[in-house]
Amino acid sequence: MNDVKNMADESMLFTVSPSPHLRHGDTTRSIMTDVIIALIPAFIWGVICFGLRALAVVALSVGSAIFFEYGIQKILKKNITIRDGSASLTGLLLGLSLPTSVPYFMPVVGSFFAIVIVKQLFGGIGKNFMNPALAARVFLFAWPGEMIRFTEPFKRLGFFASNKAIDAISTATPLGSLKEGVLPDIAWGDLIIGRSGGSIGEVSSVLLIVGGLYLLVRKVISWHIPVSFIGTVALLAAIFPQNEDTVAFIFSQLFAGGLILGAFFMATDYVTSPITNKGKLIFGAGCGMIVIFIRYFGGYPEGVSFAILIMNSLVYYIDKITKPRAFGKSRRGAKHG
Amino acid sequence: MIFLALTFKGGTHLKQYKNTKKFPIEKMTPPSEISISMSQHIGAPCVPTVNVGDYVFQGQIIGEPAENSGCPIHASVSGKIKAITSYKDMQGRHIQTVVIENDGKYELSPNIIPTAKKLTEVTSEEIIEIVRRAGILGMGGAAFPTYAKIQSAIGKAEKLIVNCAECEPFITADHRLMLERPLEIINGTKILLKAIGSRKAYIAIEDNKMDAVEKLEEKIGKSQMIKMKILRSKYPQGDERQLVYAITKKEIPSGKLPTDVGCVVFNAETCAAVFRAFVYGMPSIEKIVTVSGDAVTTPKNVLAPIGASYRDLISFCDGLKKDPRKLICGGPMMGTAQSDLDAPITKGTSALLVFSDEMCHEEDENYTCIRCGRCVNTCPMRLMPNYLAQFSRNGRYEDCEKYDVMSCVECGTCSYSCPGHVPIVQHIRSAKEALRKKATSLPDLDKK
Numbered sequence: 001m002n003d004v005k006n007m008a009d010e011s012m013l014f015t016v017s018p019s020p021h022l023r024h025g026d027t028t029r030s031i032m033t034d035v036i037i038a039l040i041p042a043f044i045w046g047v048i049c050f051g052l053r054a055l056a057v058v059a060l061s062v063g064s065a066i067f068f069e070y071g072i073q074k075i076l077k078k079n080i081t082i083r084d085g086s087a088s089l090t091g092l093l094l095g096l097s098l099p100t101s102v103p104y105f106m107p108v109v110g111s112f113f114a115i116v117i118v119k120q121l122f123g124g125i126g127k128n129f130m131n132p133a134l135a136a137r138v139f140l141f142a143w144p145g146e147m148i149r150f151t152e153p154f155k156r157l158g159f160f161a162s163n164k165a166i167d168a169i170s171t172a173t174p175l176g177s178l179k180e181g182v183l184p185d186i187a188w189g190d191l192i193i194g195r196s197g198g199s200i201g202e203v204s205s206v207l208l209i210v211g212g213l214y215l216l217v218r219k220v221i222s223w224h225i226p227v228s229f230i231g232t233v234a235l236l237a238a239i240f241p242q243n244e245d246t247v248a249f250i251f252s253q254l255f256a257g258g259l260i261l262g263a264f265f266m267a268t269d270y271v272t273s274p275i276t277n278k279g280k281l282i283f284g285a286g287c288g289m290i291v292i293f294i295r296y297f298g299g300y301p302e303g304v305s306f307a308i309l310i311m312n313s314l315v316y317y318i319d320k321i322t323k324p325r326a327f328g329k330s331r332r333g334a335k336h337g
Numbered sequence: 338m339i340f341l342a343l344t345f346k347g348g349t350h351l352k353q354y355k356n357t358k359k360f361p362i363e364k365m366t367p368p369s370e371i372s373i374s375m376s377q378h379i380g381a382p383c384v385p386t387v388n389v390g391d392y393v394f395q396g397q398i399i400g401e402p403a404e405n406s407g408c409p410i411h412a413s414v415s416g417k418i419k420a421i422t423s424y425k426d427m428q429g430r431h432i433q434t435v436v437i438e439n440d441g442k443y444e445l446s447p448n449i450i451p452t453a454k455k456l457t458e459v460t461s462e463e464i465i466e467i468v469r470r471a472g473i474l475g476m477g478g479a480a481f482p483t484y485a486k487i488q489s490a491i492g493k494a495e496k497l498i499v500n501c502a503e504c505e506p507f508i509t510a511d512h513r514l515m516l517e518r519p520l521e522i523i524n525g526t527k528i529l530l531k532a533i534g535s536r537k538a539y540i541a542i543e544d545n546k547m548d549a550v551e552k553l554e555e556k557i558g559k560s561q562m563i564k565m566k567i568l569r570s571k572y573p574q575g576d577e578r579q580l581v582y583a584i585t586k587k588e589i590p591s592g593k594l595p596t597d598v599g600c601v602v603f604n605a606e607t608c609a610a611v612f613r614a615f616v617y618g619m620p621s622i623e624k625i626v627t628v629s630g631d632a633v634t635t636p637k638n639v640l641a642p643i644g645a646s647y648r649d650l651i652s653f654c655d656g657l658k659k660d661p662r663k664l665i666c667g668g669p670m671m672g673t674a675q676s677d678l679d680a681p682i683t684k685g686t687s688a689l690l691v692f693s694d695e696m697c698h699e700e701d702e703n704y705t706c707i708r709c710g711r712c713v714n715t716c717p718m719r720l721m722p723n724y725l726a727q728f729s730r731n732g733r734y735e736d737c738e739k740y741d742v743m744s745c746v747e748c749g750t751c752s753y754s755c756p757g758h759v760p761i762v763q764h765i766r767s768a769k770e771a772l773r774k775k776a777t778s779l780p781d782l783d784k785k
Contacts, residue, residue, distance in 0.1 A: 020749030326741040
């Protein structure tokens, strides 16, 4: 026990800082870690489904994302932020949204684009206006052949599979057949469990939803974006079905393709989504409408990435129009009174 | 938890740290020297009315307001005036103090006499004068003269609200007061009702103090004038605006006061002080202070004489058990960090906290907003703190104004919740300061 009477000198040591003097335990790092944890089940499923090559693609993408973040921050003499986990998460999301069979240079180029161009050149974490992983994925469509070649589930690829071996097991994705107006030839159960072709992390809707629920419980994300996004897709598919079996059509629209991954993990990215709950609902609904539009009328079977990126660019305006009415202000009080 | 407890939208659930709630209020032996600040309430400081060498009784007036607004300051002990000096407060202002050498006799001033009249016979003006002469200020921390508040409420406030929310972590002073001296609060409330000429009072209390609710309800008995209102324990429930909203569902318009929606709010201890002034003629010379924090050896609720130093209070709590890092006057959310252990407590001091390293967070120089939206969702004033902080940081004060920065009550919920460790409130304070300066210094040429 210190004698207070003799504390005269110690009083000089008091830290003086502005209130509040308490802080919630969550940090950027803990939030990023939570999202990574939520993605792990779907990632493991991807490796089980598509083989060790899937692991290699994701590892390359994560590793190079961290490397580029470190490198560019070193070059620009900025504070190194690889410990906040956001670069790892971007790498993970990018890797999970790629087909297993992409050549190994692609995840590296993608990570470079995501981290250096989209994120750091715009000022680093919190400043980018597009989701880095998605922007990189879309950038990689510079190699369209590689981006739309999917392999059959459980025909696992080794680390160094030849092009010929890949071609031998490539398959149409459920969304691809949906584009042709044909319901995918796959049992419902298999579709939601993820026994189908697709990007590494997008196939298992069940595991993605489990991860999404984890984020909801941990209050990392709120329900607004996933519900309005997925809900809008379901609603539009119900109103404008392209197959006589409406229920099966809606079901395939929801669970074939990247909708679940996109709605829970990409569209909810804090930096590139609106900050108010009302704004989040608008954002999700906008994403859903664009997805259906692209899937119905676009030249490409999938539209989730494009939809989210387009809505990303509107976030600032959505924030602006959904500014809450401040306590004690009249509705019109926001204008100069 | 009461299922239907009243509340407001936003806010946050804080860890409570109310580890002193079971500890009865302990009267502290006044130290051998008392140093009373002449700047107790907002506005112009008081001027000492005593000279060095004078003998003063306990409860004798030692300072009078310089202008005709404000209330006098009384000696909290008897003894000789040792010095009239000053200390520097946390804003860097020199605050004049009157130092009294405690003779240990506590001789009461002969002027302290009970009010001769009964409550039914006394007029509003008489009560206001009693309250003013007793030097009673809002004891929740704002330190606004109570008599002036009563004056402003007459004819406007139909509802009187007694603020017993005590939503800041650590502080249990009001909680103990409610448990130990419920009648003082209730009778003080009745006196205030009489002074204002209003017929309805609500005692507003958070649902983490159900023992106090029971106690007060028992003492209120069948009285129709006073009702209990139970609020959800959520920060900042005790903020005047959120409190009035929770009870009346009326929003106090921006820049206005509770009287504009027909309410007036008094703190629990203020009510008790009004009671003591009315019944015993006792001026405001002591304060219940919760002394707590992880570095304090024996946290306590201390009844301390106004003018005892922080050091005296900590000594009374058996000193420190850990190396101190922060000394906070007030609650951890809105209190101010202090650097001087010898500064005296004033009528607005509700808590004194000493934190060791473990309770303190490092300021993060590389703070970044990741736009998680927690500040927006928890802001009780429904502002967009992330944008305000960003605008303020870039000197875009006009944009801050458009985003209603002046409505911010600086409760600290945003900074508390921020995972990116952005000092949001601090940025907001700078913006408000800049806008205030602009408003006062420059003539507005545009509006001609």
